[in-house]
Amino acid sequence: MALSATVIGALLGLGTQMYSNALRKLPYMRHPWEHVVGMGLGAVLANQMVKWDAQAAENLDKMLLKAKQANERRYFGD
Amino acid sequence: CSMIYGSTGATHFDQLAKILTGYEITGAQSSGIFLGILFIASGFLFKITARTPSPSDSISLLTQYMWAPDIYEGSPTPVTAFLSIAPKISIFANISRLFIVGSYGTTLQEIFFFCSIASMILGALAAMAQTKVKRLLAYSSIGHVGTILTGFSCGTIEGIQSLLIGIFIYASMTIAAFAIVLALRQTRVKYIADFGALAKMNPILAITFSITMFSYIGIPPLAGFCSKFYLFFAALSCGAYFLALVGVVTSVISRWAAGRLPRVTKRMFFDTPRTWILYEPMDRDKSLLLAMTSSFITSFFPYPSPLFSVTHQMALSSYL
Numbered sequence: 001m002a003l004s005a006t007v008i009g010a011l012l013g014l015g016t017q018m019y020s021n022a023l024r025k026l027p028y029m030r031h032p033w034e035h036v037v038g039m040g041l042g043a044v045l046a047n048q049m050v051k052w053d054a055q056a057a058e059n060l061d062k063m064l065l066k067a068k069q070a071n072e073r074r075y076f077g078d
Numbered sequence: 079c080s081m082i083y084g085s086t087g088a089t090h091f092d093q094l095a096k097i098l099t100g101y102e103i104t105g106a107q108s109s110g111i112f113l114g115i116l117f118i119a120s121g122f123l124f125k126i127t128a129r130t131p132s133p134s135d136s137i138s139l140l141t142q143y144m145w146a147p148d149i150y151e152g153s154p155t156p157v158t159a160f161l162s163i164a165p166k167i168s169i170f171a172n173i174s175r176l177f178i179v180g181s182y183g184t185t186l187q188e189i190f191f192f193c194s195i196a197s198m199i200l201g202a203l204a205a206m207a208q209t210k211v212k213r214l215l216a217y218s219s220i221g222h223v224g225t226i227l228t229g230f231s232c233g234t235i236e237g238i239q240s241l242l243i244g245i246f247i248y249a250s251m252t253i254a255a256f257a258i259v260l261a262l263r264q265t266r267v268k269y270i271a272d273f274g275a276l277a278k279m280n281p282i283l284a285i286t287f288s289i290t291m292f293s294y295i296g297i298p299p300l301a302g303f304c305s306k307f308y309l310f311f312a313a314l315s316c317g318a319y320f321l322a323l324v325g326v327v328t329s330v331i332s333r334w335a336a337g338r339l340p341r342v343t344k345r346m347f348f349d350t351p352r353t354w355i356l357y358e359p360m361d362r363d364k365s366l367l368l369a370m371t372s373s374f375i376t377s378f379f380p381y382p383s384p385l386f387s388v389t390h391q392m393a394l395s396s397y398l
Binding site: 012015016017019020021022023024025049052053056057059060063064067 | 261280282283286359360361362365366368369370372373377383384387388390391394395
């Protein structure tokens with residue numbers, strides 16, 4: 001999972017930087033260090049996004065469970 | 079606000095919620111509270127450029143959208159870009175806060191229901207006659223605000239969640255659209271006709287603009303489609319079938335008849351301009367911003383779950 005997130009993030013980052021160069025009508029690989037920065041940022045952000053998604057799903061489940069228990073106490077407690 | 083305070087004596091949301099619930103349970107009515115909520119809704123709708131239906135627009139005081147196209151056209155483009163994004167986000171957050179605690183019968187929900195329909199219809203039909211880019215974007219945003227108001231019309235947690243998703247995606251699409259207008263500002267592009275032969279001058283920019291427009295009108299698999307799909311799905315879940323039908327019909331109208339798709343894309347790819355515009359290179363900030371927003375618009379569809387989870391949490395935390 002981490003490998004696929006890293007690869008996809010790196011590809012997205014590389015693609016974004018190449019897209020940015022293409023918009024400015026420059027060669028796609030002009031200033032290649034920017035592509036490396038893009039790949040690195042993309043990989044990091046993709047991994048963080050996956051972790052954040054898992055955390056958000058966990059928090060959501062806890063919230064729903066809490067609400068369900070509160071409802072059961074309110075309506076079935078007596 | 080002063081009318082609501084005068085009728086209830088409360089300004090705190092929790093106290094207001096208890097008082098208004100009491101009114102609802104006992105079936106009592108208060109014209110002061112009703113008018114207060116109506117005026118607050120009117121102010122909010124004015125700010126988000128929604129349209130309120132009225133028997134006759136010529137004498138109506140309730141068409142709050144009328145300032146938007148003229149102001150969008152007349153203001154400097156960075157100001158227009160800010161105006162079309164930031165106030166809408168803040169006002170929608172404000173409305174959602176008030177909507178949850180300020181429910182007096184179904185007053186607010188009914189207002190938003192009809193405003194949503196009117197805004198969607200206006201946004202689709204009025205865009206047909208536009209020849210200027212910024213006015214087209216203004217009517218496009220009016221139509222999109224109508225679509226987003228569908229979330230409030232539902233009155234459910236799913237509706238609020240779909241609204242939050244819609245706002246986020248609308249913000250990224252609008253940033254992309256105005257970044258393109260800003261990039262072309264130096265070449266004095268003002269009319270849709272000035273887009274002629276943009277595909278020959280800068281094909282990637284033409285493709286980016288096409289993708290942004292496709293996303294605005296809800297073509298899958300772009301982000302705009304996800305936002306509209308979820309909003310109309312929420313409307314169907316709560317039984318607002320007519321609202322969902324109007325949304326789908328207006329999306330189809332804006333796709334074909336209003337011409338955001340055929341007109342602008344045709345101009346860029348197939349027409350020759352009245353006067354050839356010299357291309358000026360874009361600066362790096364704009365190109366990066368455009369690249370990032372376009373990447374988001376195109377890559378949202380395969381992995382929407384982070385946004386869905388977060389917005390679900392936000393909607394639930396408002397109600398619980």
